[in-house]
Amino acid sequence: MPEYHYVYILKSESEPSRHYTGCTTEITDRLARHNRGEVTHTAKHRPWRMETVIRFVSQDKARAFEKYLKSGSGREFSRRHF
Numbered sequence: 001m002p003e004y005h006y007v008y009i010l011k012s013e014s015e016p017s018r019h020y021t022g023c024t025t026e027i028t029d030r031l032a033r034h035n036r037g038e039v040t041h042t043a044k045h046r047p048w049r050m051e052t053v054i055r056f057v058s059q060d061k062a063r064a065f066e067k068y069l070k071s072g073s074g075r076e077f078s079r080r081h082f
Helices: 027-036 059-069 072-081
Strands: 005-012 019-024 048-056
Touching: 005 027, 005 059, 019 027, 019 059, 027 048, 048 059, 059 072
Parallel strands: none
Antiparallel strands: 005 019, 005 048
């Protein structure tokens, strides 16, 4: 079975206008780390919940999609579709 790479978008439950986009191979563990405050960029806005998760077989494609979602046009795409 291949190792999957996940691009995810989190939504802050304490501040719903806050979102965070990331990439990982361990989606459940990564959400737990965000909610324990172990990730500097998200610690202040806990708790978080998964808003969107997209699975890739290719790490390169996952990283490229994450990078796109963090761009101006990618943020707009995310806002409209997710």
